[in-house]
Amino acid sequence: MGKLFGLIGHPVSHSMSPSMHNDAFRNLDVDHHYQAFDVKEEDLEAAISGIRALGIKGFNVTIPHKVNVMKFLDEVEEEAKLIGAVNTVVNKDGKLIGYNTDGEGYLQSLLKVTGQELQQMKTLIIGAGGAARAVFTVLSKYGVSELDIANRTNEKAAILASECNCGQADVEVLSIEEAGERLNEYDLIINTTSVGMSPHTDHLPIHLKNLKKAAVVSDLIYNPLKTKLLLEAEGKGATILNGVGMFVEQGALAFEKWTGVAPDRHEMENIVLKQLGGF
Known part of the structure:
Protein backbone atom coordinates (compact mmCIF):
# COMPACT_ATOMS: atom_id res chain seq x y z
CA MET A 1 0.00 0.00 0.00
CA THR A 101 12.65 24.68 1.82
CA ASP A 102 11.38 28.14 0.79
CA GLY A 103 14.76 29.88 0.96
CA GLU A 104 16.73 27.15 -0.81
CA GLY A 105 13.93 26.79 -3.36
CA TYR A 106 14.14 30.49 -4.12
CA LEU A 107 17.93 30.38 -4.37
CA GLN A 108 17.83 27.52 -6.89
CA SER A 109 15.30 29.38 -9.06
CA LEU A 110 17.32 32.62 -8.86
CA LEU A 111 20.65 31.02 -9.79
CA LYS A 112 19.15 29.92 -13.11
CA VAL A 113 18.89 33.64 -13.95
CA THR A 114 21.93 35.17 -12.24
CA GLY A 115 24.49 32.37 -12.32
CA GLN A 116 27.48 32.61 -9.98
CA GLU A 117 27.49 36.41 -10.30
CA LEU A 118 24.84 36.46 -7.57
CA GLN A 119 27.40 36.91 -4.78
CA GLN A 120 28.58 40.19 -6.28
CA MET A 121 25.11 41.62 -6.99
CA LYS A 122 24.06 44.50 -4.76
CA THR A 123 20.62 43.33 -3.67
CA LEU A 124 17.47 44.98 -2.37
CA ILE A 125 14.80 42.93 -0.62
CA ILE A 126 11.38 44.58 -0.39
CA GLY A 127 9.44 43.48 2.69
CA ALA A 128 10.35 42.03 6.08
CA GLY A 129 7.80 39.25 6.61
CA GLY A 130 8.22 35.48 6.60
CA ALA A 131 9.11 35.23 2.90
CA ALA A 132 11.69 38.00 3.29
CA ARG A 133 13.29 36.15 6.22
CA ALA A 134 13.62 33.00 4.10
CA VAL A 135 15.11 34.90 1.15
CA PHE A 136 17.45 37.05 3.28
CA THR A 137 18.71 34.02 5.23
CA VAL A 138 19.55 31.94 2.17
CA LEU A 139 21.16 34.83 0.24
CA SER A 140 23.23 35.81 3.26
CA LYS A 141 24.29 32.19 3.72
CA TYR A 142 25.16 31.94 0.02
CA GLY A 143 27.53 34.88 0.37
CA VAL A 144 25.75 37.86 -1.19
CA SER A 145 27.89 40.68 0.16
CA GLU A 146 25.48 43.64 0.00
CA LEU A 147 21.93 42.88 1.06
CA ASP A 148 19.64 45.83 1.85
CA ILE A 149 16.06 45.74 3.10
CA ALA A 150 13.26 48.19 2.27
CA ASN A 151 10.14 48.02 4.40
CA ARG A 152 7.28 50.20 5.59
CA THR A 153 8.60 49.93 9.15
CA ASN A 154 12.34 50.10 9.79
CA GLU A 155 12.09 48.28 13.11
CA LYS A 156 10.88 45.00 11.60
CA ALA A 157 13.53 45.14 8.87
CA ALA A 158 16.26 45.81 11.44
CA ILE A 159 15.18 42.78 13.49
CA LEU A 160 15.31 40.62 10.36
CA ALA A 161 18.82 41.83 9.53
CA SER A 162 20.13 41.21 13.03
CA GLU A 163 18.60 37.74 13.38
CA CYS A 164 19.17 36.28 9.88
CA ASN A 165 22.53 37.66 8.71
CA CYS A 166 24.40 34.36 8.96
CA GLY A 167 26.78 35.30 6.13
CA GLN A 168 27.74 38.70 7.55
CA ALA A 169 26.52 40.70 4.54
CA ASP A 170 26.68 44.48 4.60
CA VAL A 171 23.10 45.54 5.32
CA GLU A 172 21.30 48.87 5.18
CA VAL A 173 17.67 49.31 6.20
CA LEU A 174 15.71 51.79 4.06
CA SER A 175 12.20 53.11 3.73
CA ILE A 176 10.37 52.19 0.51
CA GLU A 177 10.71 55.82 -0.62
CA GLU A 178 14.47 55.92 0.04
CA ALA A 179 14.97 52.65 -1.80
CA GLY A 180 13.00 53.97 -4.78
CA GLU A 181 15.23 57.03 -5.00
CA ARG A 182 18.37 54.86 -4.88
CA LEU A 183 17.12 52.04 -7.09
CA ASN A 184 19.84 52.62 -9.68
CA GLU A 185 22.37 51.31 -7.14
CA TYR A 186 20.92 47.79 -7.19
CA ASP A 187 21.71 44.86 -9.47
CA LEU A 188 18.94 42.70 -8.02
CA ILE A 189 15.55 43.77 -6.62
CA ILE A 190 13.34 41.16 -4.92
CA ASN A 191 9.73 41.74 -3.94
CA THR A 192 8.72 39.43 -1.08
CA THR A 193 5.44 41.22 -0.28
CA SER A 194 1.94 40.43 -1.58
CA VAL A 195 1.65 43.84 -3.29
CA GLY A 196 0.61 43.22 -6.89
CA MET A 197 -0.95 39.80 -6.27
CA SER A 198 -4.33 38.98 -7.83
CA PRO A 199 -6.88 40.53 -7.53
CA HIS A 200 -4.97 43.77 -6.75
CA THR A 201 -2.85 43.59 -9.88
CA ASP A 202 -2.60 47.34 -10.46
CA HIS A 203 -0.45 47.93 -7.35
CA LEU A 204 3.34 48.36 -7.21
CA PRO A 205 5.54 47.60 -4.15
CA ILE A 206 8.09 50.19 -5.31
CA HIS A 207 8.35 52.70 -8.15
CA LEU A 208 10.83 51.80 -10.88
CA LYS A 209 11.66 55.30 -12.17
CA ASN A 210 15.32 54.87 -11.21
CA LEU A 211 15.73 51.21 -12.18
CA LYS A 212 18.89 50.48 -14.11
CA LYS A 213 18.51 48.59 -17.38
CA ALA A 214 20.89 45.75 -16.48
CA ALA A 215 19.08 44.90 -13.23
CA VAL A 216 17.33 41.64 -12.38
CA VAL A 217 13.85 42.15 -10.90
CA SER A 218 12.31 39.21 -9.05
CA ASP A 219 8.80 38.89 -7.66
CA LEU A 220 7.83 35.95 -5.44
CA ILE A 221 4.24 36.29 -6.66
CA TYR A 222 3.13 33.84 -9.38
CA ASN A 223 -0.51 34.91 -9.78
CA PRO A 224 -0.45 36.79 -12.09
CA LEU A 225 2.59 35.30 -13.83
CA LYS A 226 3.73 38.85 -14.62
CA THR A 227 2.87 41.37 -11.95
CA LYS A 228 2.79 45.08 -12.71
CA LEU A 229 6.28 45.24 -11.16
CA LEU A 230 7.61 42.65 -13.62
CA LEU A 231 5.81 44.15 -16.62
CA GLU A 232 7.25 47.60 -15.93
CA ALA A 233 10.72 46.19 -15.24
CA GLU A 234 10.64 44.20 -18.47
CA GLY A 235 9.58 47.34 -20.33
CA LYS A 236 12.69 49.08 -18.99
CA GLY A 237 14.96 46.30 -20.26
CA ALA A 238 15.50 44.45 -16.97
CA THR A 239 15.67 40.66 -16.63
CA ILE A 240 12.61 39.38 -14.73
CA LEU A 241 11.79 36.34 -12.60
CA ASN A 242 8.39 35.39 -11.20
CA GLY A 243 7.57 33.10 -8.27
CA VAL A 244 6.79 29.90 -10.20
Missing part, protein backbone atom coordinates in the same frame (compact mmCIF):
# COMPACT_ATOMS: atom_id res chain seq x y z
CA GLY A 2 1.21 3.51 -0.83
CA LYS A 3 2.11 6.20 1.67
CA LEU A 4 0.10 9.32 2.44
CA PHE A 5 1.52 12.84 2.25
CA GLY A 6 -0.24 16.16 2.55
CA LEU A 7 -0.61 19.87 3.10
CA ILE A 8 -2.08 21.68 6.09
CA GLY A 9 -3.24 25.29 5.92
CA HIS A 10 -6.35 27.48 5.85
CA PRO A 11 -7.63 27.89 3.23
CA VAL A 12 -6.11 25.22 0.94
CA SER A 13 -8.74 24.76 -1.78
CA HIS A 14 -6.69 26.91 -4.19
CA SER A 15 -3.44 24.99 -3.65
CA MET A 16 -1.59 23.58 -6.66
CA SER A 17 0.54 21.29 -4.48
CA PRO A 18 -1.73 18.20 -4.73
CA SER A 19 -1.68 18.26 -8.54
CA MET A 20 2.07 18.83 -8.61
CA HIS A 21 3.00 16.08 -6.14
CA ASN A 22 0.47 13.48 -7.27
CA ASP A 23 1.68 13.89 -10.86
CA ALA A 24 5.26 13.37 -9.62
CA PHE A 25 4.20 10.17 -7.82
CA ARG A 26 2.53 8.89 -11.01
CA ASN A 27 5.63 9.67 -13.06
CA LEU A 28 7.70 7.58 -10.62
CA ASP A 29 5.09 4.79 -10.74
CA VAL A 30 4.60 4.75 -6.95
CA ASP A 31 1.24 4.34 -5.24
CA HIS A 32 1.60 7.36 -2.90
CA HIS A 33 -1.00 10.10 -2.52
CA TYR A 34 -0.83 13.79 -1.54
CA GLN A 35 -3.91 15.37 0.05
CA ALA A 36 -4.67 18.96 1.10
CA PHE A 37 -6.22 19.29 4.58
CA ASP A 38 -8.00 22.50 5.56
CA VAL A 39 -7.00 23.08 9.20
CA LYS A 40 -8.19 26.11 11.16
CA GLU A 41 -5.79 27.76 13.59
CA GLU A 42 -7.62 26.49 16.67
CA ASP A 43 -7.42 22.91 15.34
CA LEU A 44 -3.69 22.81 14.58
CA GLU A 45 -2.58 20.81 17.64
CA ALA A 46 -5.33 18.24 17.09
CA ALA A 47 -4.39 18.00 13.41
CA ILE A 48 -0.74 17.26 14.25
CA SER A 49 -1.87 14.57 16.68
CA GLY A 50 -4.02 13.13 13.89
CA ILE A 51 -1.07 13.14 11.50
CA ARG A 52 0.95 11.18 14.04
CA ALA A 53 -1.88 8.70 14.63
CA LEU A 54 -2.49 8.15 10.90
CA GLY A 55 1.20 7.71 10.14
CA ILE A 56 1.25 10.38 7.43
CA LYS A 57 4.85 10.23 6.16
CA GLY A 58 5.35 13.89 5.34
CA PHE A 59 3.48 17.12 4.84
CA ASN A 60 3.79 20.73 3.77
CA VAL A 61 2.69 23.64 5.93
CA THR A 62 1.26 26.86 4.56
CA ILE A 63 -0.46 30.00 5.86
CA PRO A 64 -1.35 30.48 8.71
CA HIS A 65 0.51 27.60 10.39
CA LYS A 66 4.17 27.98 9.36
CA VAL A 67 5.21 29.50 12.70
CA ASN A 68 2.83 27.89 15.19
CA VAL A 69 3.42 24.36 13.89
CA MET A 70 6.97 24.48 15.24
CA LYS A 71 5.89 24.01 18.86
CA PHE A 72 4.15 20.72 18.01
CA LEU A 73 7.16 19.13 16.26
CA ASP A 74 9.85 16.93 17.80
CA GLU A 75 12.73 18.66 16.04
CA VAL A 76 13.33 21.73 13.84
CA GLU A 77 16.45 22.02 11.67
CA GLU A 78 18.70 25.06 12.08
CA GLU A 79 17.79 27.03 8.96
CA ALA A 80 14.08 26.74 9.75
CA LYS A 81 14.82 28.01 13.28
CA LEU A 82 16.72 30.96 11.82
CA ILE A 83 13.87 31.78 9.42
CA GLY A 84 11.37 31.23 12.21
CA ALA A 85 9.02 29.10 10.10
CA VAL A 86 8.52 25.55 8.83
CA ASN A 87 7.02 24.63 5.47
CA THR A 88 7.99 20.95 5.28
CA VAL A 89 7.73 18.16 7.85
CA VAL A 90 9.18 14.65 7.60
CA ASN A 91 7.80 11.81 9.70
CA LYS A 92 10.92 9.78 10.50
CA ASP A 93 9.90 6.66 12.42
CA GLY A 94 7.22 8.59 14.30
CA LYS A 95 9.44 11.63 14.92
CA LEU A 96 8.20 14.83 13.23
CA ILE A 97 11.11 16.93 11.92
CA GLY A 98 10.52 20.43 10.53
CA TYR A 99 12.39 22.06 7.64
CA ASN A 100 12.08 25.19 5.56
CA GLY A 245 10.38 28.67 -9.98
CA MET A 246 10.49 29.15 -6.21
CA PHE A 247 7.17 27.33 -5.77
CA VAL A 248 8.34 24.39 -7.88
CA GLU A 249 11.79 24.18 -6.29
CA GLN A 250 10.54 24.34 -2.69
CA GLY A 251 8.05 21.58 -3.53
CA ALA A 252 10.70 19.46 -5.24
CA LEU A 253 13.04 19.82 -2.25
CA ALA A 254 10.23 18.73 0.09
CA PHE A 255 9.51 15.74 -2.19
CA GLU A 256 13.19 14.74 -1.98
CA LYS A 257 13.16 14.94 1.81
CA TRP A 258 10.10 12.65 1.98
CA THR A 259 11.09 10.10 -0.63
CA GLY A 260 14.84 10.35 -1.21
CA VAL A 261 14.07 10.74 -4.93
CA ALA A 262 14.40 13.86 -7.10
CA PRO A 263 11.18 14.55 -9.05
CA ASP A 264 11.02 15.86 -12.61
CA ARG A 265 11.11 19.61 -11.96
CA HIS A 266 10.28 20.48 -15.57
CA GLU A 267 7.10 18.42 -15.39
CA MET A 268 6.21 19.97 -12.01
CA GLU A 269 6.59 23.42 -13.55
CA ASN A 270 4.37 22.44 -16.48
CA ILE A 271 1.64 21.32 -14.07
CA VAL A 272 1.80 24.65 -12.21
CA LEU A 273 1.83 26.76 -15.38
CA LYS A 274 -1.10 24.81 -16.80
CA GLN A 275 -3.13 25.51 -13.66
CA LEU A 276 -2.18 29.18 -13.81
CA GLY A 277 -3.33 29.34 -17.41
CA GLY A 278 -0.11 30.10 -19.23
CA PHE A 279 3.34 28.93 -20.34
Whole structure:
Protein backbone atom coordinates (compact mmCIF):
# COMPACT_ATOMS: atom_id res chain seq x y z
CA MET A 1 0.00 0.00 0.00
CA GLY A 2 1.21 3.51 -0.83
CA LYS A 3 2.11 6.20 1.67
CA LEU A 4 0.10 9.32 2.44
CA PHE A 5 1.52 12.84 2.25
CA GLY A 6 -0.24 16.16 2.55
CA LEU A 7 -0.61 19.87 3.10
CA ILE A 8 -2.08 21.68 6.09
CA GLY A 9 -3.24 25.29 5.92
CA HIS A 10 -6.35 27.48 5.85
CA PRO A 11 -7.63 27.89 3.23
CA VAL A 12 -6.11 25.22 0.94
CA SER A 13 -8.74 24.76 -1.78
CA HIS A 14 -6.69 26.91 -4.19
CA SER A 15 -3.44 24.99 -3.65
CA MET A 16 -1.59 23.58 -6.66
CA SER A 17 0.54 21.29 -4.48
CA PRO A 18 -1.73 18.20 -4.73
CA SER A 19 -1.68 18.26 -8.54
CA MET A 20 2.07 18.83 -8.61
CA HIS A 21 3.00 16.08 -6.14
CA ASN A 22 0.47 13.48 -7.27
CA ASP A 23 1.68 13.89 -10.86
CA ALA A 24 5.26 13.37 -9.62
CA PHE A 25 4.20 10.17 -7.82
CA ARG A 26 2.53 8.89 -11.01
CA ASN A 27 5.63 9.67 -13.06
CA LEU A 28 7.70 7.58 -10.62
CA ASP A 29 5.09 4.79 -10.74
CA VAL A 30 4.60 4.75 -6.95
CA ASP A 31 1.24 4.34 -5.24
CA HIS A 32 1.60 7.36 -2.90
CA HIS A 33 -1.00 10.10 -2.52
CA TYR A 34 -0.83 13.79 -1.54
CA GLN A 35 -3.91 15.37 0.05
CA ALA A 36 -4.67 18.96 1.10
CA PHE A 37 -6.22 19.29 4.58
CA ASP A 38 -8.00 22.50 5.56
CA VAL A 39 -7.00 23.08 9.20
CA LYS A 40 -8.19 26.11 11.16
CA GLU A 41 -5.79 27.76 13.59
CA GLU A 42 -7.62 26.49 16.67
CA ASP A 43 -7.42 22.91 15.34
CA LEU A 44 -3.69 22.81 14.58
CA GLU A 45 -2.58 20.81 17.64
CA ALA A 46 -5.33 18.24 17.09
CA ALA A 47 -4.39 18.00 13.41
CA ILE A 48 -0.74 17.26 14.25
CA SER A 49 -1.87 14.57 16.68
CA GLY A 50 -4.02 13.13 13.89
CA ILE A 51 -1.07 13.14 11.50
CA ARG A 52 0.95 11.18 14.04
CA ALA A 53 -1.88 8.70 14.63
CA LEU A 54 -2.49 8.15 10.90
CA GLY A 55 1.20 7.71 10.14
CA ILE A 56 1.25 10.38 7.43
CA LYS A 57 4.85 10.23 6.16
CA GLY A 58 5.35 13.89 5.34
CA PHE A 59 3.48 17.12 4.84
CA ASN A 60 3.79 20.73 3.77
CA VAL A 61 2.69 23.64 5.93
CA THR A 62 1.26 26.86 4.56
CA ILE A 63 -0.46 30.00 5.86
CA PRO A 64 -1.35 30.48 8.71
CA HIS A 65 0.51 27.60 10.39
CA LYS A 66 4.17 27.98 9.36
CA VAL A 67 5.21 29.50 12.70
CA ASN A 68 2.83 27.89 15.19
CA VAL A 69 3.42 24.36 13.89
CA MET A 70 6.97 24.48 15.24
CA LYS A 71 5.89 24.01 18.86
CA PHE A 72 4.15 20.72 18.01
CA LEU A 73 7.16 19.13 16.26
CA ASP A 74 9.85 16.93 17.80
CA GLU A 75 12.73 18.66 16.04
CA VAL A 76 13.33 21.73 13.84
CA GLU A 77 16.45 22.02 11.67
CA GLU A 78 18.70 25.06 12.08
CA GLU A 79 17.79 27.03 8.96
CA ALA A 80 14.08 26.74 9.75
CA LYS A 81 14.82 28.01 13.28
CA LEU A 82 16.72 30.96 11.82
CA ILE A 83 13.87 31.78 9.42
CA GLY A 84 11.37 31.23 12.21
CA ALA A 85 9.02 29.10 10.10
CA VAL A 86 8.52 25.55 8.83
CA ASN A 87 7.02 24.63 5.47
CA THR A 88 7.99 20.95 5.28
CA VAL A 89 7.73 18.16 7.85
CA VAL A 90 9.18 14.65 7.60
CA ASN A 91 7.80 11.81 9.70
CA LYS A 92 10.92 9.78 10.50
CA ASP A 93 9.90 6.66 12.42
CA GLY A 94 7.22 8.59 14.30
CA LYS A 95 9.44 11.63 14.92
CA LEU A 96 8.20 14.83 13.23
CA ILE A 97 11.11 16.93 11.92
CA GLY A 98 10.52 20.43 10.53
CA TYR A 99 12.39 22.06 7.64
CA ASN A 100 12.08 25.19 5.56
CA THR A 101 12.65 24.68 1.82
CA ASP A 102 11.38 28.14 0.79
CA GLY A 103 14.76 29.88 0.96
CA GLU A 104 16.73 27.15 -0.81
CA GLY A 105 13.93 26.79 -3.36
CA TYR A 106 14.14 30.49 -4.12
CA LEU A 107 17.93 30.38 -4.37
CA GLN A 108 17.83 27.52 -6.89
CA SER A 109 15.30 29.38 -9.06
CA LEU A 110 17.32 32.62 -8.86
CA LEU A 111 20.65 31.02 -9.79
CA LYS A 112 19.15 29.92 -13.11
CA VAL A 113 18.89 33.64 -13.95
CA THR A 114 21.93 35.17 -12.24
CA GLY A 115 24.49 32.37 -12.32
CA GLN A 116 27.48 32.61 -9.98
CA GLU A 117 27.49 36.41 -10.30
CA LEU A 118 24.84 36.46 -7.57
CA GLN A 119 27.40 36.91 -4.78
CA GLN A 120 28.58 40.19 -6.28
CA MET A 121 25.11 41.62 -6.99
CA LYS A 122 24.06 44.50 -4.76
CA THR A 123 20.62 43.33 -3.67
CA LEU A 124 17.47 44.98 -2.37
CA ILE A 125 14.80 42.93 -0.62
CA ILE A 126 11.38 44.58 -0.39
CA GLY A 127 9.44 43.48 2.69
CA ALA A 128 10.35 42.03 6.08
CA GLY A 129 7.80 39.25 6.61
CA GLY A 130 8.22 35.48 6.60
CA ALA A 131 9.11 35.23 2.90
CA ALA A 132 11.69 38.00 3.29
CA ARG A 133 13.29 36.15 6.22
CA ALA A 134 13.62 33.00 4.10
CA VAL A 135 15.11 34.90 1.15
CA PHE A 136 17.45 37.05 3.28
CA THR A 137 18.71 34.02 5.23
CA VAL A 138 19.55 31.94 2.17
CA LEU A 139 21.16 34.83 0.24
CA SER A 140 23.23 35.81 3.26
CA LYS A 141 24.29 32.19 3.72
CA TYR A 142 25.16 31.94 0.02
CA GLY A 143 27.53 34.88 0.37
CA VAL A 144 25.75 37.86 -1.19
CA SER A 145 27.89 40.68 0.16
CA GLU A 146 25.48 43.64 0.00
CA LEU A 147 21.93 42.88 1.06
CA ASP A 148 19.64 45.83 1.85
CA ILE A 149 16.06 45.74 3.10
CA ALA A 150 13.26 48.19 2.27
CA ASN A 151 10.14 48.02 4.40
CA ARG A 152 7.28 50.20 5.59
CA THR A 153 8.60 49.93 9.15
CA ASN A 154 12.34 50.10 9.79
CA GLU A 155 12.09 48.28 13.11
CA LYS A 156 10.88 45.00 11.60
CA ALA A 157 13.53 45.14 8.87
CA ALA A 158 16.26 45.81 11.44
CA ILE A 159 15.18 42.78 13.49
CA LEU A 160 15.31 40.62 10.36
CA ALA A 161 18.82 41.83 9.53
CA SER A 162 20.13 41.21 13.03
CA GLU A 163 18.60 37.74 13.38
CA CYS A 164 19.17 36.28 9.88
CA ASN A 165 22.53 37.66 8.71
CA CYS A 166 24.40 34.36 8.96
CA GLY A 167 26.78 35.30 6.13
CA GLN A 168 27.74 38.70 7.55
CA ALA A 169 26.52 40.70 4.54
CA ASP A 170 26.68 44.48 4.60
CA VAL A 171 23.10 45.54 5.32
CA GLU A 172 21.30 48.87 5.18
CA VAL A 173 17.67 49.31 6.20
CA LEU A 174 15.71 51.79 4.06
CA SER A 175 12.20 53.11 3.73
CA ILE A 176 10.37 52.19 0.51
CA GLU A 177 10.71 55.82 -0.62
CA GLU A 178 14.47 55.92 0.04
CA ALA A 179 14.97 52.65 -1.80
CA GLY A 180 13.00 53.97 -4.78
CA GLU A 181 15.23 57.03 -5.00
CA ARG A 182 18.37 54.86 -4.88
CA LEU A 183 17.12 52.04 -7.09
CA ASN A 184 19.84 52.62 -9.68
CA GLU A 185 22.37 51.31 -7.14
CA TYR A 186 20.92 47.79 -7.19
CA ASP A 187 21.71 44.86 -9.47
CA LEU A 188 18.94 42.70 -8.02
CA ILE A 189 15.55 43.77 -6.62
CA ILE A 190 13.34 41.16 -4.92
CA ASN A 191 9.73 41.74 -3.94
CA THR A 192 8.72 39.43 -1.08
CA THR A 193 5.44 41.22 -0.28
CA SER A 194 1.94 40.43 -1.58
CA VAL A 195 1.65 43.84 -3.29
CA GLY A 196 0.61 43.22 -6.89
CA MET A 197 -0.95 39.80 -6.27
CA SER A 198 -4.33 38.98 -7.83
CA PRO A 199 -6.88 40.53 -7.53
CA HIS A 200 -4.97 43.77 -6.75
CA THR A 201 -2.85 43.59 -9.88
CA ASP A 202 -2.60 47.34 -10.46
CA HIS A 203 -0.45 47.93 -7.35
CA LEU A 204 3.34 48.36 -7.21
CA PRO A 205 5.54 47.60 -4.15
CA ILE A 206 8.09 50.19 -5.31
CA HIS A 207 8.35 52.70 -8.15
CA LEU A 208 10.83 51.80 -10.88
CA LYS A 209 11.66 55.30 -12.17
CA ASN A 210 15.32 54.87 -11.21
CA LEU A 211 15.73 51.21 -12.18
CA LYS A 212 18.89 50.48 -14.11
CA LYS A 213 18.51 48.59 -17.38
CA ALA A 214 20.89 45.75 -16.48
CA ALA A 215 19.08 44.90 -13.23
CA VAL A 216 17.33 41.64 -12.38
CA VAL A 217 13.85 42.15 -10.90
CA SER A 218 12.31 39.21 -9.05
CA ASP A 219 8.80 38.89 -7.66
CA LEU A 220 7.83 35.95 -5.44
CA ILE A 221 4.24 36.29 -6.66
CA TYR A 222 3.13 33.84 -9.38
CA ASN A 223 -0.51 34.91 -9.78
CA PRO A 224 -0.45 36.79 -12.09
CA LEU A 225 2.59 35.30 -13.83
CA LYS A 226 3.73 38.85 -14.62
CA THR A 227 2.87 41.37 -11.95
CA LYS A 228 2.79 45.08 -12.71
CA LEU A 229 6.28 45.24 -11.16
CA LEU A 230 7.61 42.65 -13.62
CA LEU A 231 5.81 44.15 -16.62
CA GLU A 232 7.25 47.60 -15.93
CA ALA A 233 10.72 46.19 -15.24
CA GLU A 234 10.64 44.20 -18.47
CA GLY A 235 9.58 47.34 -20.33
CA LYS A 236 12.69 49.08 -18.99
CA GLY A 237 14.96 46.30 -20.26
CA ALA A 238 15.50 44.45 -16.97
CA THR A 239 15.67 40.66 -16.63
CA ILE A 240 12.61 39.38 -14.73
CA LEU A 241 11.79 36.34 -12.60
CA ASN A 242 8.39 35.39 -11.20
CA GLY A 243 7.57 33.10 -8.27
CA VAL A 244 6.79 29.90 -10.20
CA GLY A 245 10.38 28.67 -9.98
CA MET A 246 10.49 29.15 -6.21
CA PHE A 247 7.17 27.33 -5.77
CA VAL A 248 8.34 24.39 -7.88
CA GLU A 249 11.79 24.18 -6.29
CA GLN A 250 10.54 24.34 -2.69
CA GLY A 251 8.05 21.58 -3.53
CA ALA A 252 10.70 19.46 -5.24
CA LEU A 253 13.04 19.82 -2.25
CA ALA A 254 10.23 18.73 0.09
CA PHE A 255 9.51 15.74 -2.19
CA GLU A 256 13.19 14.74 -1.98
CA LYS A 257 13.16 14.94 1.81
CA TRP A 258 10.10 12.65 1.98
CA THR A 259 11.09 10.10 -0.63
CA GLY A 260 14.84 10.35 -1.21
CA VAL A 261 14.07 10.74 -4.93
CA ALA A 262 14.40 13.86 -7.10
CA PRO A 263 11.18 14.55 -9.05
CA ASP A 264 11.02 15.86 -12.61
CA ARG A 265 11.11 19.61 -11.96
CA HIS A 266 10.28 20.48 -15.57
CA GLU A 267 7.10 18.42 -15.39
CA MET A 268 6.21 19.97 -12.01
CA GLU A 269 6.59 23.42 -13.55
CA ASN A 270 4.37 22.44 -16.48
CA ILE A 271 1.64 21.32 -14.07
CA VAL A 272 1.80 24.65 -12.21
CA LEU A 273 1.83 26.76 -15.38
CA LYS A 274 -1.10 24.81 -16.80
CA GLN A 275 -3.13 25.51 -13.66
CA LEU A 276 -2.18 29.18 -13.81
CA GLY A 277 -3.33 29.34 -17.41
CA GLY A 278 -0.11 30.10 -19.23
CA PHE A 279 3.34 28.93 -20.34
